[in-house]
Amino acid sequence: MKSILVLNGPNLNLLGIREPEQYGSTTLADVEALCIEEGKRLGIEVSCLQSNHEGELVEAIHGAREGVLNGSCLGVVFNAGAYTHTSIALHDAIKGAEVPVIEVHISNVHARESFRHHSYLSPAAAGIIVGLGVDGYLLGINALVRRAGK
Ligand code: CA2
Numbered sequence: 001m002k003s004i005l006v007l008n009g010p011n012l013n014l015l016g017i018r019e020p021e022q023y024g025s026t027t028l029a030d031v032e033a034l035c036i037e038e039g040k041r042l043g044i045e046v047s048c049l050q051s052n053h054e055g056e057l058v059e060a061i062h063g064a065r066e067g068v069l070n071g072s073c074l075g076v077v078f079n080a081g082a083y084t085h086t087s088i089a090l091h092d093a094i095k096g097a098e099v100p101v102i103e104v105h106i107s108n109v110h111a112r113e114s115f116r117h118h119s120y121l122s123p124a125a126a127g128i129i130v131g132l133g134v135d136g137y138l139l140g141i142n143a144l145v146r147r148a149g150k
Pocket of ligand 1: 010011012014015016017018019023079080081082083084104105106107108109116
């Protein structure tokens with residue numbers, strides 16, 4: 001069975017617990033369960049990881065490389081949180097590992113503070129989904145599946 005990694009960055013463990021007006025009331029555990037369910041529907045094994053540490057996120061991207069190279073992994077659905085706007089290390093990891101990444105943001109970052117308008121990840125991403133709430137993760141999973149079928 002093919003696999004997809006759903007990767008979440010800093011503070012996304014607070015999803016559904018704080019700032020529901022910005023990010024909704026769905027918790028990270030809910031999001032992960034929805035992603036696993038969507039994977040089952042599509043015949044894909046979805047694994048999920050959240051980390052508040054940049055280096056762990058870099059290593060998770062590196063870890064997906066082997067599966068992508070041998071065809072068992074379709075890629076990564078990645079919400080890097082605030083590291084989106086700061087991390088050259090994550091840009092380099094995505095480029096270096098040659099892993100297809102769908103960048104996801106729950107909120108419409110372009111309708112928010114200007115410091116959220118720039119993403120270091122977008123130039124390295126296979127695609128970007130912004131502002132569609134937690135549905136963005138499910139759309140990202142579907143995008144990786146459809147992309148692999150081309
Ligand atoms: O909209 C998104 O998905 C973001 O990636 C979320 C990040 C933010 O820094 C990006 O600019 C956009 C923040 C994730 C933190 O999530 C929280 C959830 C509840 C309470 C506090 C933070």
